[in-house]
Amino acid sequence: MENVIDAKEYNEFLEAIRFVYGYDFTDYAESTVKRRIFHFMTGRKIEDINTLGKILLREEAVFEEFVKELSVTVTEMFRDPLFYKSIREKVIKRLATYPFIRVWIAGCATGEEVYSIAxxxxxxxxxxxxxxxxxxxxxxxxxxxxxxxxALSAMKIYTSNYQLAGGKREFSEYYRAKYDSALFDASLKQNVVFSSHNLAMDKSFNEFHLILCRNVLMYFNQRLQDRVLELFYDSLCPFGFLGLGDKESLLFSNKKDQFEETDRKQKIYIKTK
Structure with missing residues (x-):
């Protein structure tokens, strides 16, 4: 499928997007980006990447749809429940020693992880x-x-995840059902700041006690992974925690010696240097 898109045209396409919109996808995993470009083109009956480029540079609304296609992630509340159980058992006690706690959820997608942590x-x-x-x-x-x-239909699996993650209440207490939807309690987002941030280009904006970036690095090449991990290192306070996805690791990062494993299996690390 990747052969459909010529390498030179592909690079020129990404450079044009970066120049016009400031979105840098050049260090995203090439196979993933090409697959999603092809899917986007197929769905809109666009024959080649040059035509796609002209449309995106001309029509900002279509570009927003394109960004959505490229950044789509599969997520659910309390996904990988044992990760959250480990946060509860191995991280919370240290966080509780701070008078004020700052958490960064990088690549929060549609927010399921945000409400889980809240x-x-x-x-x-x-x-x-x-x-x-x-x-x-x-x-x-x-x-x-x-x-x-x-979706209300997702609450069954979310409830199961919550229970496996060590939930202490009835999960249904956190939302109210309305038609086919579940609306989560507004109190959960009172202390949440939702903001745009591009991991490929933007800098650190605060110091955090806990950073979660799960199942995002896997879409980046090694160079961009190193950049993002450097960003997280700079953004963590001393003895701050970093949580990654189950297919991600610090093993090949040049920052691996600055962290120690809090939970090897659940990919939770603490900044030690």
């Missing part, structure tokens, strides 16, 4: 003195995250 902090009595920065490259995803409305 619920966890609430149950541990820490939400009121926490601020959660939820960032993503995709404006449409951020808007969905702000709304906090999810």
């Amino acid at each position: 619920i966890l902090l609430k149950e541990e009595g820490l939400l009121e003195r926490s601020i959660i920065y939820a960032t993503d490259i995709n404006p449409a995803s951020l808007e969905s995250a702000k709304q906090g409305v999810y």
